[in-house]
Amino acid sequence: MKLGDLGEFGFIARIRAAARPGPGLCLGIGDDCAVSEVPAGELLLTTTDMLLENVHFRRDWTSPRLLGRKSVAVNVSDIAAMGGDVRHLYLGLGVPVHVPVAELDELLAGVLEAAADYGADLAGGDTCVSPGPLVISVTAEGTIARDRVVQRSGARPGDAIYVSGTLGDSALALRELQAGRTPEPFLASRHHDPLARADLGRRLAGERLATAMIDVSDGLLADLGHLLWASACGAKIAGAALPLSPPFSAALAADPALFSLALGGGEDYELLFTAPPEAAAALVHLAAATGIPLSRIGTVVPAVDGVSVTDRSGHLLTELPSGHDHFRGRV
Numbered sequence: 001m002k003l004g005d006l007g008e009f010g011f012i013a014r015i016r017a018a019a020r021p022g023p024g025l026c027l028g029i030g031d032d033c034a035v036s037e038v039p040a041g042e043l044l045l046t047t048t049d050m051l052l053e054n055v056h057f058r059r060d061w062t063s064p065r066l067l068g069r070k071s072v073a074v075n076v077s078d079i080a081a082m083g084g085d086v087r088h089l090y091l092g093l094g095v096p097v098h099v100p101v102a103e104l105d106e107l108l109a110g111v112l113e114a115a116a117d118y119g120a121d122l123a124g125g126d127t128c129v130s131p132g133p134l135v136i137s138v139t140a141e142g143t144i145a146r147d148r149v150v151q152r153s154g155a156r157p158g159d160a161i162y163v164s165g166t167l168g169d170s171a172l173a174l175r176e177l178q179a180g181r182t183p184e185p186f187l188a189s190r191h192h193d194p195l196a197r198a199d200l201g202r203r204l205a206g207e208r209l210a211t212a213m214i215d216v217s218d219g220l221l222a223d224l225g226h227l228l229w230a231s232a233c234g235a236k237i238a239g240a241a242l243p244l245s246p247p248f249s250a251a252l253a254a255d256p257a258l259f260s261l262a263l264g265g266g267e268d269y270e271l272l273f274t275a276p277p278e279a280a281a282a283l284v285h286l287a288a289a290t291g292i293p294l295s296r297i298g299t300v301v302p303a304v305d306g307v308s309v310t311d312r313s314g315h316l317l318t319e320l321p322s323g324h325d326h327f328r329g330r331v
């Protein structure tokens, strides 16, 4: 069956039947608006992220279920980067008429599976026919205690710079796919099925450990640049301290030029944050408690000192890879 046979309202009825509203949601799918309540003393966080076929994904490289999961994770990652708790998701779909309904059901199952993983409810959305590519637009709402919001602007000279997990895995997988090769399974899962650092972000904010935070979606240096710009600071980054996974390290040993993917590759969905030196012991404890490695990769310096990055051997890099910019080079 194709979407054209089912019709928009038939498809919405399918989504409504699959999505069960949880606590905190007064009214979910089925009216003109969702109605929800923000707990007393908390603020609402809202973010939106779009995945566009042949720009962000190819249907022959991934599965509808993983696509659904990823469309949720990339939004939850932004809520995590503020330190919040994700609560509601809104799903917008632009669907080419030729896409089988079975594929949409799989995509929806992936969305609902990821929503359940992160404790969020699918609270609404919109669907329409797309004359072009498949478009998946997810909006996420989260909440956070009024005095716990972590912005990009809070870094100060002397703060240490940390990143969670490992860098470059997703970009390396994408490079393999683009070269017509099958990525190593761990790298492939980092690209197709990234996990948002939801619990880590909440704890970094809740325990007041992070002074500034951002998630790594455009590449380490690009996202560091956003954070430093907002904080009006510079940074020194030690390339030797960048956390790399075993499969990435193995590939790097064969081709040292791949180091640029750890610095500039996108879609890691790790948390990049700054913390005062006195938070070091608490961060070691938090890494152990969450099981997520936290690596100190550099130091915040005054803006006048700019951004300097060394390679794996400690030599200053004179040319830095740029991160992902959707508009650059397209006009």
Ligand SMILES: [Mg+2]
Residues within 6 Å of the ligand: 077, 078, 081, 214, 215, 217
């Ligand atoms: Mg972000």
